[in-house]
Amino acid sequence: MIPAAFDYVRASSAAEAIQLIGQYGDEAKFLAGGHSLVPAMKLRLAQPTVLVDIGRVSDLSYIRDGGDHIAIGALTRHMDVEKSPVLAEHVPLLAHAAGHVGDPQVRHRGTIGGSLAHADPASDLPATTLALGATYVAEGPNGTREIAAADFYQGYFTSALAPDEMLTEIRVPKMGGAGWSFQKFNRRAQDWAIVGVAAWQRGSECGVGLVNMASTPVLASSVATAVAGGASAADAAEAAAADADPQGDLNASVEYRVHLAKVLTRRALEAAAS
Amino acid sequence: MTMTDNTTGVLGQRLLRREDPALLTGEARYTSDLPIPGALHLAVLRSPYARARIVSVDTSAAAAMPGVTAVFSGADLAEAWAGPMPCAWPVTEDMKSPTHYPLAVGQANYVGDGVACVLATSATAARDAIDAIDVEYEPLEAVIDLEDALSDRVVIHDEIGTNRSYTWDLKIEESEGQVDQAFADAAYSVKERYIQQRLIPAAMEPRAVAAIPQPFGGDMTLYSATQVPHILKVMTALTLGIPEHQLRVVAPAVGGGFGSKLNVYAEELLCVALAKRTGSPVRWTETRSEGNQATIHGRGQIQDIELAADSDGRLTAVRVRLIGDMGAYLQLVTPGVPLLGAFLYAGVYELPKAYDFSCTSVFTNMTPTDAYRGAGRPEATYAIERAMDSLAAEIGIDPLELRRRNFIPTASYPYEAMTGLVYDSGDHDRAATLAADMIDYAGVRARQQTQNVPGATKRLGIGVSTYFEMCGLAPSRVLASLNYGAGGWEAATVRVLPTNKIQVVTGTAPHGQGHETAWSMIVAEKMGVSPDDVDVLHSDTAIAPLGLDTYGSRSLSVGGVAIAIACDKVIDKAKQIAAHQLEANPDDLEFSGGEFRVAGSPDRAMPLAAVAFEAFTAHNLPDGLEPNLEAHTTYDPPNFSWPFGTHMCLVEVDTETGQVDVLKYVAVDDCGNQVNPLIVDGQVHGGVVQGLAQALYEEAVYDSDGNLQTSTLAEYLVPAASDVPAIETGHTVTPSPTNQLGVKGIGEAGTIASTPAVINAVVDALSGLGVRDVPMPASPNTVWRAINEAQGGQQ
The missing domain is CATH 3.30.365.10 (Aldehyde oxidase/xanthine dehydrogenase, molybdopterin binding domain)
Known part of the structure; x- marks a missing residue:
C-alpha cells in the first residue's frame, strides 16, 4: 500500500490553491479529507504527481444561513454537517445523510466538497444534494460560477468542474418543514450504499435522489411527476428506476437494484409523508 | 518473599488478560515493528493471470532503479531451493502434488502467484521497481469451477496430467452394503448439495517476515507472523538446506491467524534464501490486497x-x-x-x-x-x-x-x-x-x-x-493413521527460580488466544503461587526449542495439560527435598496452597519458596538428587x-x-x-x-x-x-x-x-x-x- 511518488504543496487559501493547481496542470489533484483519493493512490489506481493540500484552508469550513438557503463551505467536515444545529433546523435531510457517510473516522476527516467533487455515484451526499436542488459554487482562475447540482454530474467520478476549478461552497435550499427520509441500504454499516434514496415531500411536491443507480447520482424526476399527479407512494415508487441506469456488481444484480430502488423509494415517500 | 496461599481456586476465575495492556497501548512489537538496521526490503511481483506461461522476465530496468539491490525471476532462484514448498499431509499414497516453488518457474497458476521479486533499500523503492519488471505472459485457459476441474477438460499442471489430487474414502468395514440397504429401507431420506464458499482469513495483522543472517558462522534468525514457529523451522531447514540447529525462528506479537498463519509461505522462504544469499537482513510486510490473493483461503x-x-x-x-x-x-x-x-x-x-x-x-x-x-x-x-x-x-x-x-x-x-x-x-x-x-x-x-x-x-x-x-x-498414532506428517504432542517445561518465581516454557505459539494468562493460571493453581509470579515463555525456538504450535483448538487440551503434568513432576521433586528437610517420609507430605505439610503434624511445614531456595543452593539435598527445581514433559494425548x-x-x-x-x-x-x-x-x-x-x-x-x-x-x-x-x-x-x-x-x-x-x-x-x-x-x-x-x- 505504497503510493507512487508525488510532490506535495499546501495551499493556505482558495486563491492560492487554484493558482497552484493551474501551475501544476492536469497531473495535480486537490487533497481535502483524502478519504477517497488516498486509498486510490495507495492502490496506485490514482497516481497524481502533485497533491495540492487544501485541508487547512480554514475559511472554507462554515455553515451559514443565507436566507432562503444554507451555505456550506466545501471544506466542512461530514461530522460538522451532521451535527450542525442550523442544518438540523433548515435542511435536516442533509445533516442526517451526512451521518451515514462511511464511519466516524471518515466523517471526521472527509469533507462535503471533497465528496461532491469526487462525483462517486455510490456516495450519499451527491444524490442528497441533488434531491434538495442544491447549487454548487466553483472558483477558478476567472472567478466564480454557480453550477446546479443537476448539471454537475457527468459520469463516474466525472463532474462539470474544470481541472483548474475548485468547489468552494454548496448552497442548499431550506426545506421549509418538508417531510423527509434517507434510506440507505447496505450490507455493512460503513459501506457505500447498494442503493440509497434521499427524499423530501411537501404536499404533492417532492424531490427524490438515488444513490448508486447509474454512473451519476440520479434525480428521480418520474417519481416527482407521479407524486405531483396524485399517485400513492407505492404507485409513484414504481417509477423509481425510470430515470436510472444501474449496473450489476458483487452486491446486487441490475434487477435487484431496480427492485430495491422501488422498495426504498416507497419507504422513503411513506416516511416523508408521515 | 511472601507466600500467596490464597490462590487456590484460581482456575475458573475471569482474570483480565495480561497480554492486553501491551497490545492495547501499542507497546507490543509485531514483526513489522522490529527495528532491523540495514535490512533490505522484499517486494513480490505477482501474476495478473490465473494461468499463464511465463515466456520471459526482463529484470534489467527494475534492477537499474534507485535503491534496488537485486531483482530475481523464479528461474533465477531455481537453484536456491533444496526442495519444493512443503506439503506435510500426503493423505493418500497416490496423491498428486504439482511442484511448487516460492516463485513460479515456467507457468503461473493463480492471480497472485509470485513471478519475480525485488530487493531494495526501502519498501518504497522495492514497490516502485516491481512495476518496472517486464514479464511476457502467454495467457492460458483457467479452471475455476470444481466440477469442470474434475472433468480434466483443461489440465492445469502438465506434470501431473490431471486436476485430481486424490480421492480419500473413510472405510468402515461393517458399513459395506449397510448404507445401500439403509437407504433402500428408509422411511425418510434427504439428499442435499451445499456449497462451502471460499473464505479469506483476513487476520488483523497481515503476514510479515524478517530474516537476519549472522555474518559469520551461518546462523539465521527468522522472525515471522506465524502460528507455527516450530513447524516453520523444520520446514525452512528442509526446503532451504539450512542445518536446523543453525536456524532460529521467532514469532513476536502475532495479530491473529485463524489458520492462515499455520503454513510455510513463499515469502518466508524468499526472505531466508535472499538473506543467506546477500548476507543482509531481508524483510517483507504483506499488503492487504496481497493477503487476499496470496495468503491461503x-x-x-x-x-x-x-x-x-x-x-x-x-x-x-x-x-x-x-x-x-x-x-x-x-x-x-x-x-x-x-x-x-x-x-x-x-x-x-x-x-x-x-x-x-x-x-x-x-x-x-x-x-x-x-x-x-x-x-x-x-x-x-x-x-x-x-x-x-x-x-x-x-x-x-x-x-x-x-x-x-x-x-x-x-x-x-x-x-x-x-x-x-x-x-x-x-x-x-x-x-x-x-x-x-x-x-x-x-x-x-x-x-x-x-x-x-x-x-x-x-x-x-x-x-x-x-x-x-x-x-x-491429537493422539500421534491417530494422526499417523491419517498419514499426517507430524505428531500431536506438546512440550512443556516448568522451572521454579530461586526466588520462587516460576518460568513456564511452552511449545504452543499464541497469536491472540491469551496463553500467557491461561498458562499462568494453571501453574498458579498447581503450585500455589499467584499467577503474577509465573512467566510464560514461548514462540522463540531458542527459548522454547520443542513444540508443535497452535492450531486446531489444541493448545489447552494438549499444551496446557503438558504444563500441569510438568508441575506435578516439579512438585514430586520438591516433595523429596521438603521431606528431607522436614525429616519426614515423602509419602507423608501433603502439598497445598504452596506449602508442604506433614500429614497429621500441621506445625511441620515447608513452603515451596523455601524448597526452591534449597534446590538452588543445593547445600542440603537428599543423596543423589540433582539441584534445581525444573521438569520437562512431552505429552501425547490419549x-x-x-x-x-x-x-x-x-x-x-x-x-x-x-x-x-x-x-x-x-x-x-x-x-x-x-x-x-x-x-x-x-x-x-x-x-x-x-x-x-x-x-x-x-x-x-x-x-x-x-x-x-x-x-x-x-x-x-x-x-x-x-x-x-x-x-x-x-x-x-x-x-x-x-x-x-x-x-x-x-x-x-x-x-x-x-x-x-x-x-x-x-x-x-x-x-x-x-x-x-x-x-x-x-x-x-x-x-x-x-x-x-x-x-x-x-x-
Whole structure:
C-alpha cells in the first residue's frame, strides 16, 4: 500500500490553491479529507504527481444561513454537517445523510466538497444534494460560477468542474418543514450504499435522489411527476428506476437494484409523508 | 518473599488478560515493528493471470532503479531451493502434488502467484521497481469451477496430467452394503448439495517476515507472523538446506491467524534464501490486497450429503461425497482439511455402522486453500445440521425434536462412534435445553404463528445447530493413521527460580488466544503461587526449542495439560527435598496452597519458596538428587477432546429487500472445565462472528477468468462490530475424562456451530414461502433471489 511518488504543496487559501493547481496542470489533484483519493493512490489506481493540500484552508469550513438557503463551505467536515444545529433546523435531510457517510473516522476527516467533487455515484451526499436542488459554487482562475447540482454530474467520478476549478461552497435550499427520509441500504454499516434514496415531500411536491443507480447520482424526476399527479407512494415508487441506469456488481444484480430502488423509494415517500 | 496461599481456586476465575495492556497501548512489537538496521526490503511481483506461461522476465530496468539491490525471476532462484514448498499431509499414497516453488518457474497458476521479486533499500523503492519488471505472459485457459476441474477438460499442471489430487474414502468395514440397504429401507431420506464458499482469513495483522543472517558462522534468525514457529523451522531447514540447529525462528506479537498463519509461505522462504544469499537482513510486510490473493483461503467444497432415517426419524445411514478445492497448489496441510471433517458428518447423533464418506480433491487456478478456523469441521457440521433441518421438514416435525430423538444418549459416553473414534463425553440434551430456554424456543415458535402470516414482509426464523468439535489435535498414532506428517504432542517445561518465581516454557505459539494468562493460571493453581509470579515463555525456538504450535483448538487440551503434568513432576521433586528437610517420609507430605505439610503434624511445614531456595543452593539435598527445581514433559494425548454444544439463532428476514437481521444469538458451549471463562467467552464471541460472517457476508469471488473480485476489504465483507448481534453465552460443564484438567478446547466451536444456526434460521423464516435452501453468503440479493425462485418468479 505504497503510493507512487508525488510532490506535495499546501495551499493556505482558495486563491492560492487554484493558482497552484493551474501551475501544476492536469497531473495535480486537490487533497481535502483524502478519504477517497488516498486509498486510490495507495492502490496506485490514482497516481497524481502533485497533491495540492487544501485541508487547512480554514475559511472554507462554515455553515451559514443565507436566507432562503444554507451555505456550506466545501471544506466542512461530514461530522460538522451532521451535527450542525442550523442544518438540523433548515435542511435536516442533509445533516442526517451526512451521518451515514462511511464511519466516524471518515466523517471526521472527509469533507462535503471533497465528496461532491469526487462525483462517486455510490456516495450519499451527491444524490442528497441533488434531491434538495442544491447549487454548487466553483472558483477558478476567472472567478466564480454557480453550477446546479443537476448539471454537475457527468459520469463516474466525472463532474462539470474544470481541472483548474475548485468547489468552494454548496448552497442548499431550506426545506421549509418538508417531510423527509434517507434510506440507505447496505450490507455493512460503513459501506457505500447498494442503493440509497434521499427524499423530501411537501404536499404533492417532492424531490427524490438515488444513490448508486447509474454512473451519476440520479434525480428521480418520474417519481416527482407521479407524486405531483396524485399517485400513492407505492404507485409513484414504481417509477423509481425510470430515470436510472444501474449496473450489476458483487452486491446486487441490475434487477435487484431496480427492485430495491422501488422498495426504498416507497419507504422513503411513506416516511416523508408521515 | 511472601507466600500467596490464597490462590487456590484460581482456575475458573475471569482474570483480565495480561497480554492486553501491551497490545492495547501499542507497546507490543509485531514483526513489522522490529527495528532491523540495514535490512533490505522484499517486494513480490505477482501474476495478473490465473494461468499463464511465463515466456520471459526482463529484470534489467527494475534492477537499474534507485535503491534496488537485486531483482530475481523464479528461474533465477531455481537453484536456491533444496526442495519444493512443503506439503506435510500426503493423505493418500497416490496423491498428486504439482511442484511448487516460492516463485513460479515456467507457468503461473493463480492471480497472485509470485513471478519475480525485488530487493531494495526501502519498501518504497522495492514497490516502485516491481512495476518496472517486464514479464511476457502467454495467457492460458483457467479452471475455476470444481466440477469442470474434475472433468480434466483443461489440465492445469502438465506434470501431473490431471486436476485430481486424490480421492480419500473413510472405510468402515461393517458399513459395506449397510448404507445401500439403509437407504433402500428408509422411511425418510434427504439428499442435499451445499456449497462451502471460499473464505479469506483476513487476520488483523497481515503476514510479515524478517530474516537476519549472522555474518559469520551461518546462523539465521527468522522472525515471522506465524502460528507455527516450530513447524516453520523444520520446514525452512528442509526446503532451504539450512542445518536446523543453525536456524532460529521467532514469532513476536502475532495479530491473529485463524489458520492462515499455520503454513510455510513463499515469502518466508524468499526472505531466508535472499538473506543467506546477500548476507543482509531481508524483510517483507504483506499488503492487504496481497493477503487476499496470496495468503491461503479457507473452505471451498461442494458437499453432497444424504441422510436415511426410520419412521421415527432416527438416522440409519449417512452418505457424503465431497469435492475439495485445493486451489493451484498444495500448501502445508491443504489436502488434509476435508479429512478433519470426515468423521463428523453424523454430528452428535447416534448412527449405526452405516456411514460412507468419500472426498475427491481437485486443483483449480485460484489461491491455494488450507486450514481456516475449524478446518473441515465447520463444513461437516454445516452439512449435517442443514440436512437435519431438511429431514425435519421432510418428516414434518420440529427440527429441535428431530435432534433430540437422535442425540447420542448421555449414558452412552464414552461413546464409540461408527468411525471407530471414541467421543469422550457429551450431554447434548442438557445443552440443547439450556439454549432453548435462553432463546425462549417455544415462545418464538408461538410468535411465528402470528407473525409469519401470508403477505407478511418481516418473517421470523429460528435456527438450531448442535455440534461436536473434534479438537486437541491429537493422539500421534491417530494422526499417523491419517498419514499426517507430524505428531500431536506438546512440550512443556516448568522451572521454579530461586526466588520462587516460576518460568513456564511452552511449545504452543499464541497469536491472540491469551496463553500467557491461561498458562499462568494453571501453574498458579498447581503450585500455589499467584499467577503474577509465573512467566510464560514461548514462540522463540531458542527459548522454547520443542513444540508443535497452535492450531486446531489444541493448545489447552494438549499444551496446557503438558504444563500441569510438568508441575506435578516439579512438585514430586520438591516433595523429596521438603521431606528431607522436614525429616519426614515423602509419602507423608501433603502439598497445598504452596506449602508442604506433614500429614497429621500441621506445625511441620515447608513452603515451596523455601524448597526452591534449597534446590538452588543445593547445600542440603537428599543423596543423589540433582539441584534445581525444573521438569520437562512431552505429552501425547490419549484421545482428541470433544467439546460440544447447541447454538440457536433468531432472525427476522425482510422479504422485500432480502435483508437478514439477527435479533438474538445464543451459544451454549461445553468445553469441559474452564481455565478462564473470560477467555472462553471471547473465543465464543469471535468464533460466532466469524461463522456468522460465512453465513451472511463473506465470499472470495472469482470471475470465470480467475480474477479475484474481492481483492480488498471494500469488496470482501468482513463484518464490523456494528454489523453483528450481541451474543449470549451459556455453558454446561462436562469435564473431559481424558486429561487431568478436564479441559477440552474452545477456539473453533463458534465457527463450527454458528454458520448452520444462522442459515437454518434464515431458511426457517422463509419456509412458509417455499424456500428450502439459501446459498451462502445469504446476502440480501441472494435471499431475495431465493424467495423469487421459490415463488416461481413472483415477488
